[in-house]
Amino acid sequence: MAAVSDDLRYGAEVRRRAREAPGAGEVPAGPDVVTGRAGNAEQGAVVSLQFRISGGRVVEGRFRAFGCPHFIAAASWLTDRLRGSARPDLEAWDWREAADSLGVPPAKFGRLLTLQDAVRDAARNWPGAAGSTV
Amino acid sequence: MSAVVYLDNAATTPVDPRVVEAMLECLGPAGDFANPSATGHEPGRRARARVERAREEVAGLVGAAPGQIVWTSGATEADNLALFGAARFHRSRGRHIVTSKTEHPAVLDPCRQLEREGFEVTYLKPAADGIVSAEQVAAALRPDTILVSLMHVNNEIGVVQDVAAVGRTCRQRGVLLHVDAAQGAGKLPLDVERDCIDLLSLTAHKVHGPKGGGALCVRREPRLGLVPLQFGGGQERGLRSGTLPTHQVVGMGRAYAIAAAEMQADAERIGGLRDRLWQTLAAVPGVELNGHPTRRVPGILSVTVDGVEGESLLFSLADLAVASGSACATTSAEPSYVLRALGRSDRLAQSTLRLSLGRFTTLAEVEYAARRICEEIERLRAIAPEGIGAWRR
CATH class of the missing domain: 3.40.640.10 (Type I PLP-dependent aspartate aminotransferase-like (Major domain))
Structure with missing residues (x-):
């Protein structure tokens, strides 16, 4: 019996992360947890990122995402990528890094901007940041 | 299979x-x-x-x-x-x-x-x-x-x-x-x-x-x-x-x-399989049938799944050969003009699957497909943020 072939529109890492969604879920609520949200379901992409902060750095990340496989994979990848990051790292994070790392096609770049917006939102909510809700 | x-x-x-x-x-x-x-x-x-x-x-x-x-x-x-x-x-x-x-x-x-x-x-x-x-x-x-x-x-x-x-x-x-x-x-x-x-x-x-x-x-x-x-x-x-x-x-x-000789037998068997597929999917909250409930050809079932993004659903169902709610041409990511003409929003049109059965479709295949679709809907909804769509558990 032939195996199901891989859909080559998606790179290997995108396929793995979209199927297994490592990092999906929520960090238990607490004063040391920041959340960043962005997106619009009608436009096909909504993400919620949660980071636990300790010593001024991200020590744990989780995501919830509604969107295409590239979007889910990139949200999952971010929860690993931003571990150890400080607030200025989140403020400076650029969506192109996810595009390059995961081989996201240009048609999906707009979705990655949504992800960048969520990271920026988390930076705004960082404990002690002006306007922080944490 | x-x-x-x-x-x-x-x-x-x-x-x-x-x-x-x-x-x-x-x-x-x-x-x-x-x-x-x-x-x-x-x-x-x-x-x-x-x-x-x-x-x-x-x-x-x-x-x-x-x-x-x-x-x-x-x-x-x-x-x-x-x-x-x-x-x-x-x-x-x-x-x-x-x-x-x-x-x-x-x-x-x-x-x-x-x-x-x-x-x-x-x-x-x-x-x-x-x-x-x-x-x-x-x-x-x-x-x-x-x-x-x-x-x-x-x-x-x-x-x-x-x-x-x-x-x-x-x-x-x-x-x-x-x-x-x-x-x-x-x-x-x-x-x-x-x-x-x-x-x-x-x-x-x-x-x-x-x-x-x-x-x-x-x-x-x-x-x-x-x-x-x-x-x-x-x-x-x-x-x-x-x-x-x-x-x-x-x-x-x-x-x-x-087809002329076997039309009635095919229609009864394929229609029965389609109904079985629909009965399973209809039990999932937020899954709706597209089109008239009875004036239908036996082999085609079009369902819209609220709260799930269409491309991810199709990606997750790599073990099923099904069509999406993106227009007839599969190279197009545009929402189906047919579903839009029926009043479906772009988001819901994108979150649509067309399941079409034929003479060689078996009961085992239909049961497998129904189970897999239900599994993937549940998985994708579980990783989505709260409040996507109008469906509720």
Whole structure:
């Protein structure tokens, strides 16, 4: 019996992360947890990122995402990528890094901007940041 | 069960082995491979006899006389010949055409071209269940209307139009009726005489025949004039020049003969499988049926899944060959214009699956597909943020 072939529109890492969604879920609520949200379901992409902060750095990340496989994979990848990051790292994070790392096609770049917006939102909510809700 | 469960029979079907056998008899050196127009010798006459037998088989399925069948390369060519041929021949009588917004592109694109040539086209909007009523058609007819084009079965949602009622309306008003029956022929009864259909587009590959074979059934009494689209050897009474592909024609004839003999049994079995699939999916919150609940072809089930993004759902179901709510052309990410015409939002149109069953679909495949779809809906909803869509557990 032939195996199901891989859909080559998606790179290997995108396929793995979209199927297994490592990092999906929520960090238990607490004063040391920041959340960043962005997106619009009608436009096909909504993400919620949660980071636990300790010593001024991200020590744990989780995501919830509604969107295409590239979007889910990139949200999952971010929860690993931003571990150890400080607030200025989140403020400076650029969506192109996810595009390059995961081989996201240009048609999906707009979705990655949504992800960048969520990271920026988390930076705004960082404990002690002006306007922080944490 | 194969590694990928094939539930895309509305796109195309596997060729029935009995059809393959008939086609092979027309291909090899010992077979009936000769040019069926070369009737000056025995091999040519044998090929001609095969073609004429196939013509009888195709005509027989739709209540036509064999002489009404014009072979084409498929339903797209038949649609083009019907629309351009009829509009250009009858343009002195009027330049108004009526069709619907949910027709196949093989009808809509010729209509747009005819608009560029000076014709005026009215595109009827179906009700939310996908049905275009005969009353709607009647209300759209004008003194200068020459042609109505309405599909028998919608290829995306499977609803069945009452072409007989539309046919009676058109006949009373002296307007030609073209019906694209690519999805319905061989699956539901059709009779061009009873249903007052002047032009009927047919294809082989939706009923387990070969791709590349089709026909246009043209009214003969009284004779209906058409301007041909291609010129050459004058085959098919000058309406469609070109050497006939004997094996394709014979394959289509055999497929239609089998469909005629097995239509009722196939419809009952396939309809039962479709109902079983729907019963399982309907139990999942936020899953809705597209199109009329009962006026449906047995093999097509279109469902919209709220709270799940369409591309991810399709990606997750790599072990199922199904179609999405992105337009008919799978290369397009645009939401289906058919679903949008029925009032679905872009988001919900994108989150739609078309599951289409055929003669070789099994109960085990349907049960597997139902389980896998439910699993992936649950998984994708579990990783989505709260509050996506209107569905609730």
